[in-house]
Amino acid sequence: MYVNTHKGRHPGSAIFTITGDAFADWTLNLPEPVSPVTREIFNLHMLTATVALVIMVIVTAVIIYSLWKFRKSAGYEADQNFHTGWFGKWSWVLVPVVVLGIDLSIAGKATKVFSLVEDTTPPELTLKVTGSQWKWTYDYMEDDIQIVSNLDRDIAESEDTYLRDVDNKVILPVDTRIRFLHTATDVLHAWWVPALAYKKDAIPGYINETWAIIEKEGIYRGQCAEICGTGHAFMPIVVEAVSKEKYAAWVDGKKEAATAALAEASADKTWSMDELMARGEQVYNTACGACHQPTGLGLPPAFPALKGSAFTTTGEISAHLDIIINGKPGTAMAAWGAQLNDLEIAAVTTYERNAWGNDTGDMVQPAEVKAARSNNK
Ligand code: HEC
Ligand SMILES: [Cu+2]
CATH class of the missing domain: 1.10.287 (Helix Hairpins)
Structure with a gap:
């Protein structure tokens, strides 16, 4: 009796014959x-x-x-x-x-x-989902893996996945009891993937939980479902459900990459300007661009421009490092110290001091970041 018109097109309606393509993925039902x-x-x-x-x-x-x-x-x-x-x-x-x-x-x-x-049967896998303005951070609690997922800004407006794709998908295994823990770092968000799980608010300082057993491999998309500021529409969710074997292989790969990145970042190596700028641009575009904009112009007055800012041109490197490592309490500028390693902070600081015509020629090495961190203690 249930007519599931998912992926179907509504026949006999003029609108759909006119703009059929735009509605190819349009569904009448959940x-x-x-x-x-x-x-x-x-x-x-x-x-x-x-x-x-x-x-x-x-x-x-x-x-x-x-x-x-x-x-x-x-x-x-x-x-x-x-x-x-x-x-x-x-x-x-x-x-x-x-x-x-x-x-x-x-x-x-x-x-x-x-x-x-409200079934609280013990899960096989726990994924902590943290909403922040405007990205999702996923912690695989058992495996100590963290993924930060941002809107993929390279998708053209004409494509189906415009504003619906991310740089890092959440990978999850099928046929596994998964517990999602929901929280937030700044304001209310809600992680909502209709095919997988019902929604519960992500509240700073609280942890809510939902659960799912994904029964079919595939890509599942969702949105932030709690209005959370100007970037609310720009924090999509993409879950890729894979077989248990593929998932295990992915976990192993992630762990190896994390160990390698840590070794690289803490090695006493002096990096060249080109290397720092290339890394820095990457870090900037994923971690900072949502607010300060890829152009460095920010969105004043909420988010200051870094192009030509006193901080990034004439300011002391120590003050620049300090605001990145410790953030500015009471503003949207978060403390990045725990989320970025020494190399990443060194690179993004170098990038901000030389991109967009800032051209200070200043270079910051990971060792200086390490020193700046210990000064704070
Ligand atoms: C969620 C939005 C947001 C993100 C993401 C963000 N910032 Fe900021 N940032 C701000 C705000 C807001 C301020 C202004 C704080 C204040 O009121 O002084 C700021 C200030 C700064 C300043 C001082 C600029 C000035 O002229 O006052 C620097 C440098 C800076 N951010 C670097 C970064 C770096 C590096 C990253 C990425 C690792 C980053 N920010 C990510 C919101 C953000
Ligand atoms: Cu949100």
Whole structure:
């Protein structure tokens, strides 16, 4: 009975023949659920929609029939004594009883779904999802892996995934009980992937949890579902569900890469200007560009320009390092000390002092960042 028109096109509507391509991915219904809870929610939605549809058809039919059949021109007069007959007396009781009965049977189903939502069976994998203005940070708690996921700004407006793609996807295994822990660093966000999991707010200082068992490999997309500022529309979510074997291989690869990056960053190596600028640009575009903009012009007055700023041109390197490592409390400028390694901070500082015509010629080496960190303690 459930007609899932997912991926389907609505026939017979002029709009869709005109702009068919734009609507190729347009769905009439919720996305196809691939996890136990979302499937139950989908079924509940279909149940209520079906009940509502049946009631609407019956009521509309009775109204139209009555209007036609008992019209004045056919000789009918308004019934002044309706309330005195048996139906006039009892319908006021019967109709609410029928409606309440339908409501209660839906509520019974809904209660079961609610208890499934709060099911706290121990998971096999825990993913901490942290919302920040305007990106998602994913911590794989068991494997000590962290991924930072930003909007992919290179997707053209004409493409389907415009504003819906990220630089780093969340990789998750299928057929595994996954617990998502939700929190935020600044304001409310909500990590919402309709096919996988229902949404709960990500609240700074609190941890909420949801769970899923992804039953099908594939790409699942979502959005931040709690308005969180000017970048709210620019923090999409992309989950790639893979087989357990592929997932294990991915985890191993990530761990090796992390060890290598750490070794590289802490090596007592002196980096050249070109190397620092290339690295710095990468770090800047993923970590800083959302606010200070790839052009370095910022979005004043909220986010200051770094092009020509006193900080990045004539300012002391120590002050520049300090604001990057420790942030500026009370503003959106976060402390990057824990998120970026010495090499990354050295590179991004060098980049900011030389990009966009800042041209100070200053170079910052990882060793200086290390020293700056220990001065802070
Ligand atoms: C969420 C937005 C945001 C992000 C992301 C961000 N910043 Fe900032 N940044 C700010 C704000 C806001 C200020 C101004 C703070 C204040 O009021 O002094 C600032 C100030 C600065 C300043 C001082 C500039 C000046 O002239 O006052 C520097 C340098 C800086 N940020 C570097 C960085 C670097 C490097 C990164 C990336 C690692 C980064 N920022 C990421 C919001 C951000
Ligand atoms: Cu958000």
